[in-house]
Amino acid sequence: MNDALLLHRIHFAFTVTFHYLFPQLxxxxxxxxxxxxxxxxxTNNPLYNRxxxxxxxxxxxxxxxxxxxxIPMEFQFGTNWAEFSRLTGGVIxxxxxxxxxFSFFLESAFLGLFLYGERRLGRIGHWWAAxxxxxxxxxxxxxxxxxxxxxxxxxxxxxxxGGMFQVTSFxxxxxxxxxxxxxxxxxxxxxxxxVFVMAAVGAYYLLEGKFLEDGRAFLRVAVIVGAIACAxxxxxxxxxxxxxxxxxxxxxxxxMEGLFKTETGxxxxxxxxxxxxxxxxxxxxxxxxVLSFLIYGHTTAQVKGLNxxxxxxxxxxxxxxxxxxxxxxGLGTIFVAVxxxxxxxxxxxxxxxxxxxxxxxxxSLPFPYxxxxxxxxxxxxxxxxxxxxxxxxxxxxxSTHVNAGNGLFTLLGFMGLYALLAILFLFLVHRxxxxxxxxxxAAEISSGKPVTVA
Amino acid sequence: MLLTWYLLVAVMxxxxxxxDGFDLGVGVLHLFIARTEEExxxxxxxIGPVWDxxxxxxxxxxxxxxxxxxxxxxxxxxxxxxPLTMVLWLLIFRGIGVELRMHLDSPVWRSLFNLAFGGxxxxxxxxxxxxxxxxxxxxPLEHDGFFFLPLWTNWNVGPQPGIxxxxxxxxxxxxxxxLSLHGANYAALKTSGVLNLRARRVAAVLWPxxxxxxxxxxxxxxxxxxxxxxxxxxxxxxxxxxxLVAVSLGAMWKFGRSGNEKGAFLASCSYLVWMLVGxxxxxxxxxxxxxxxxxxxxxxxxxxxxxxxLSVGLIWWSFGMxxxxxxxxxxxxxxxxxxxxxxxxxxx
Numbered sequence: 184m185n186d187a188l189l190l191h192r193i194h195f196a197f198t199v200t201f202h203y204l205f206p207q208l209x210x211x212x213x214x215x216x217x218x219x220x221x222x223x224x225x226t227n228n229p230l231y232n233r234x235x236x237x238x239x240x241x242x243x244x245x246x247x248x249x250x251x252x253x254i255p256m257e258f259q260f261g262t263n264w265a266e267f268s269r270l271t272g273g274v275i276x277x278x279x280x281x282x283x284x285f286s287f288f289l290e291s292a293f294l295g296l297f298l299y300g301e302r303r304l305g306r307i308g309h310w311w312a313a314x315x316x317x318x319x320x321x322x323x324x325x326x327x328x329x330x331x332x333x334x335x336x337x338x339x340x341x342x343x344x345g346g347m348f349q350v351t352s353f354x355x356x357x358x359x360x361x362x363x364x365x366x367x368x369x370x371x372x373x374x375x376x377x378v379f380v381m382a383a384v385g386a387y388y389l390l391e392g393k394f395l396e397d398g399r400a401f402l403r404v405a406v407i408v409g410a411i412a413c414a415x416x417x418x419x420x421x422x423x424x425x426x427x428x429x430x431x432x433x434x435x436x437x438x439m440e441g442l443f444k445t446e447t448g449x450x451x452x453x454x455x456x457x458x459x460x461x462x463x464x465x466x467x468x469x470x471x472x473v474l475s476f477l478i479y480g481h482t483t484a485q486v487k488g489l490n491x492x493x494x495x496x497x498x499x500x501x502x503x504x505x506x507x508x509x510x511x512x513g514l515g516t517i518f519v520a521v522x523x524x525x526x527x528x529x530x531x532x533x534x535x536x537x538x539x540x541x542x543x544x545x546x547s548l549p550f551p552y553x554x555x556x557x558x559x560x561x562x563x564x565x566x567x568x569x570x571x572x573x574x575x576x577x578x579x580x581x582s583t584h585v586n587a588g589n590g591l592f593t594l595l596g597f598m599g600l601y602a603l604l605a606i607l608f609l610f611l612v613h614r615x616x617x618x619x620x621x622x623x624x625a626a627e628i629s630s631g632k633p634v635t636v637a
Numbered sequence: 638m639l640l641t642w643y644l645l646v647a648v649m650x651x652x653x654x655x656x657d658g659f660d661l662g663v664g665v666l667h668l669f670i671a672r673t674e675e676e677x678x679x680x681x682x683x684i685g686p687v688w689d690x691x692x693x694x695x696x697x698x699x700x701x702x703x704x705x706x707x708x709x710x711x712x713x714x715x716x717x718x719x720p721l722t723m724v725l726w727l728l729i730f731r732g733i734g735v736e737l738r739m740h741l742d743s744p745v746w747r748s749l750f751n752l753a754f755g756g757x758x759x760x761x762x763x764x765x766x767x768x769x770x771x772x773x774x775x776x777p778l779e780h781d782g783f784f785f786l787p788l789w790t791n792w793n794v795g796p797q798p799g800i801x802x803x804x805x806x807x808x809x810x811x812x813x814x815x816l817s818l819h820g821a822n823y824a825a826l827k828t829s830g831v832l833n834l835r836a837r838r839v840a841a842v843l844w845p846x847x848x849x850x851x852x853x854x855x856x857x858x859x860x861x862x863x864x865x866x867x868x869x870x871x872x873x874x875x876x877x878x879x880x881l882v883a884v885s886l887g888a889m890w891k892f893g894r895s896g897n898e899k900g901a902f903l904a905s906c907s908y909l910v911w912m913l914v915g916x917x918x919x920x921x922x923x924x925x926x927x928x929x930x931x932x933x934x935x936x937x938x939x940x941x942x943x944x945x946x947l948s949v950g951l952i953w954w955s956f957g958m959x960x961x962x963x964x965x966x967x968x969x970x971x972x973x974x975x976x977x978x979x980x981x982x983x984x985x
Contacts, residue, residue, distance in 0.1 A: 244740075250689065251732040255725040257696055260703065261714025262721055265783065268714070272707020273942030277950065280704045283697030284957035291693050292964035295686035296971065303971075341943075347707070349943030353953070582715035584785040593722040600726060607733070611740055 190590035191263045191581040196563075197594065198255055200556055201601050205249035207555050210324055210370065211377020212242045213317040218404060220310045229622075234400050235313070236301070237620035238381070243298050244611050248604060255597070257283075263590070267570050267580030273349040274340050275330045277356065282326035290319030324373070325366055332362035334571050335562065336431055348571070364427055365562070368420040371412050372558060375518060376551040378409035382525070383548040384616055386541035394619045399535055402525075402544075406534065410526040413518040421515065422477070428565070429478045432572065434492040435565035438501045439508040440474055441467075442488040449474040449486035457505045462489070499567040499577075507560035514554040521547055638947055639937040640921070642705040645954065647917040649698030654765070654816075654913060655906050656691035660684045662820015664731060664758025665813070668751065670824070670835040674744075677751065681735060682976045683827035687968060688735055692728070697961075701954070705947060708782055708940035709924045716776060716784040717768070720800050724764050730757035759813065766812025770805035773858055773865065773916060774798065775926030778933040794861045796928045804857055811850040818843040819909060822889070822902040829975050833898075840893055840901065848886055851912070855879070862926075865919040875918050881911040 216235050223231035257279060260268045293315035301309050333340075339355030340348045350356050385401030388394040429436040437443075441452045443462040451474045455467035472482030479486075489497055498504050521543060528534035534541075566572055570580040663684050671677035684691075703710040714721055734754025738747050776784045777797055789799035792806075801809075821843060824836035858865060869875045885908035892900030920926070924940055927933035941947065 244737075247732060247736045250692075251729040254692075254696060254728055255722075257699055257703075258714060258721060258725055261699075261710045262718050263715070265711040265715035267711075268703065269707050269711035269782075272703050272710060273946050276700065276704030276707060276710075276942065277946060280697060280700035280950075281953065281957065283693060283700045284954065284961060287693040287696055288690065288957075288961035288964055291690035292968045294689070295968070299686070300971070343943065347942070350946045351943075353949045582711075582718070582783075584779075584783045585715055585718045586785075589718055589785075593718070596722070596726060600729060604729070604733070607737065611737065614740070 186587035187585070187590055188578060188581050190587050190594060192577070194263050194590055194594045194597070195259055198252070198259065198597055200559070202249070202252040202256055203555070203559065204552055205245050205252060206320070206324065207373040207376045207552070208245050208380060209242065209249050210320050210373040211375070212238055212245070213320045214374055215377050215381060215404065215408065216242060217313050217317045218408065220313045224306065224310060230396060230400050233620045233622060234397055237397065239298055240615050241612055244608065244615070246294060248608050252601070252604070263582050263585065264580050265582035265584070267575070270346055270575065271348045271571065273347055274356065275333055277350055278326040278329040282323050286319045286323035286326065290316055290323065293319065321370065324370060328366045328369060329357055329359065329362045331562070332359045332365050335365070335566055336361035337571050337574060361427065361431070364420065364424050368416065368424045371416045371420055372551070372555045374408065374412040375416060376555060378405040378412060379547050379551045381405035382409060382544045386544040387616070388619070389535055390538065390541050390545065397620045402534060403529065406522060406525045406529050410522040413515070413522045416515055417519060426478055432565060433487050434489060434496055435498055437487060437489045438498045438504050439561060439565060441505050442474070442486060444488040444490050445485060446488060447475070447485045448472040448483045451477070454509070457502045459501045496568065498565055500564055504561065504564040507557045507564060511554050511557040511561055514550050514557070518551070518554070638944070639941055641951065642941070642947055643921060643937050646698065646702050646705060647913070649694060649701050651910055651913045653694035653698050655909050656694055657688070658816045658819045658909060659823035660688040660691055661758045661762050662816045662818070663824055664754050664820070665762065665817050666820050666824060666836070666839060668755040670832060670839060674747070676832055678739070679828060679832060679976050680824060683824060685735070686972055690965065690968065704950065705942060706924060706937065706940040707942050709935050712778070712783050712935060713925060716786055717771070717800065718785065719788055720764055720768070724761065727757040727761050727764070731761065762813045762816045763809035766809035767801060767805040769812070769916065770808025771800060772920070772925060774804055774861060775928040777929050778925065778927040778935065780933065782935060798928065804861055807853060807857055811854045814843055814847050814850045815909065818847050819905045822898070822905040826898040826902045827976055837893065844890055844893065851882065851886065868918055868921060878911055878915040878918060882908060882915060885911060
């Protein structure tokens with residue numbers, strides 16, 4: 184692999200990984216805020232409105248970071264992956280414009296109204312503003328998933344003379360089955376980030392002995408929604424996604440599972456270190472037959488190993504893919520246990536006084552971010568060595584006219600800038616959490632504070 | 638069909654310049670016309686609820702370009718790699734500057750964010766002007782349809798120019814003047830009292846500079862690219878466009894003098910629209926000119942994507958943009974009128 188290609192890959196990987204730390208919380212919180220606003224409308228309990236207002240402040244800050252780190256993503260297709268853009272613009276250009284036209288305009292228009300229009304809009308109007316922001320952000324996620332899903336599982340296209348991909352069916356592209364299952368799995372992951380953040384703040388307040396009423400409301404909503412989301416993340420969404428992948432990207436599945444050789448009654452490796460040179464797993468801890476069962480429904484089925492595929496088509500970084508997948512799946516399993524235990528305690532009425540459970544919820548905060556990142560690394564490393572699965576290799580897609588020196592220049596620039604953004608973000612969110620929920624709508628009509636989007 | 642999509646891309650980018658243009662102008666001006674923290678807050682409140690939506694025009698415009706003319710998107714974005722990446726960094730600074738400055742009640746913090754906001758806005762206007770200059774001047778396209786431009790070479794308009802040469806620097810300066818004046822007209826429209834007075838005074842100073850800059854840009858463009866008049870010679874009706882630019886300038890002056898703030902702002906919008914339409918009319922059917930060989934030009938004919946995509950695209954694109962225009966009308970209506978300077982002003 185040459186230097187320029189490697190740099191362009193790291194460039195995209197770094198900027199998109201950093202970017203996605205924000206939208207996952209945006210999308211997760213957007214749903215939770217709509218739930219809180221709905222609870223307020225139903226129960227008339229101002230506690231829920233105060234909670235919604237508190238989370239809207241964090242949402243606003245988070246949203247800004249998502250926007251400013253998101254713009255570089257759309258432009259990077261052209262700047263760093265020009266050959267890919269030239270060949271595939273006729274297909275994935277469509278969902279990318281649709282994202283701008285259908286979701287960004289919607290989101291940006293209603294975000295300001297949602298954050299600062301509570302009095303002016305009234306109870307019902309404000310619920311609709313929250314809903315519009317939710318719809319915009321979830322729609323935006325859908326168009327991005329459609330784009331990625333087409334690269335994972337190209338459908339509804341033809342290749343024109345010269346190799347250009349052209350879309351042949353508008354609905355065929357949007358309703359790509361891969362996109363549907365990936366969307367369900369991904370949005371569920373975003374909700375999991377949202378609920379763990381909400382639960383962690385609630386647990387923190389209770390442990391600190393302040394904002395008790397609000398902390399309990401956060402915990403209640405987060406744990407109930409979280410228990411559902413964590414379960415759905417594994418079954419059915421994760422399960423279907425895994426089986427769909429085994430069907431359409433069998434080499435990827437083999438690499439994810441560390442299955443170097445075709446086996447009947449293939450095992451699931453729970454922990455181990457893939458040794459790509461000698462093509463085996465070191466120090467494996469495994470459960471025989473489970474992989475066969477997960478994919479085909481019976482423990483003796485044959486699962487294709489990597490040796491069934493030409494080496495040229497193997498994912499390029501098998502250990503990284505193996506670890507990403509195992510971290511995602513392992514954390515996902517732990518999340519189910521944590522949320523189930525918390526839900527049980529909530530049901531028994533002991534959650535708010537159970538310090539050890541609150542402690543666990545507090546320290547769980549970073550893990551959904553790690554799981555979501557690892558999930559995306561599984562998807563994108565698993566797609567290698569292809570940009571468009573089976574049709575266009577990663578080596579064919581980057582901007583050959585942008586040399587390694589220029590690539591490194593902008594990569595370092597982004598790294599420095601994003602380090603600054605990360606510090607700013609943590610600092611600002613920390614302040615909001617330290618200040619706690621407030622009874623008055625934020626910086627609205629009478630405060631004299633400047634009113635901006637966030 | 639290709640002409641339609643060419644126009645739609647032009648509409649999106651023009652929309653971006655007109656809408657985000659005044660955000661940038663206010664960004665540049667706030668360093669000069671706001672003297673106290675209250676004034677600065679009032680000024681920033683004029684763009685606070687709308688700047689993010691205005692910026693979406695750039696994203697949607699870039700996306701439309703990607704969708705309709707993939708070769709142009711790929712070639713242009715990778716060829717302008719360095720300046721485009723810097724634009725992305727500046728957009729980050731601008732966004733952070735607008736949004737986060739009021740989160741801490743500290744003069745030091747705010748000064749830093751003012752600088753980020755003002756400095757980034759200023760540099761963005763230069764970059765955008767220079768970008769348009771590069772498109773009009775052309776770039777050294779190679780046989781594969783790609784190129785890579787260094788930031789500068791010898792500052793001359795030759796076959797191997799840089800992003801910056803004397804011509805594109807002039808284009809950048811024209812953009813600074815035009816967008817600052819646009820921002821001043823907007824600020825005058827949305828503020829009252831001393832800010833309004835200062836904004837109008839700045840507008841009065843900038844107006845003659847804009848007339849000069851417009852003339853200079855026209856003259857230098859025709860000097861380096863006389864071929865850009867070909868479309869005008871073929872279709873003389875197009876000469877209405879420069880006439881409308883002149884009318885807009887005149888109207889801006891007249892409304893500025895008579896204190897018709899809305900008129901002056903609309904004239905400013907119209908000036909930007911007709912300037913860009915004039916450029917778009919001159920370039921068509923080319924999208925990116927080659928400085929070495931006209932046969933290498935990227936045109937609507939060799940850059941477009943598939944027929945099915947483009948014809949179906951017209952349907953959903955129009956529908957989506959209709960919705961977007963609806964949101965814009967709604968938000969700007971909610972936000973109409975002047976920002977009051979004292980605490981308790983309306984706004985939302």
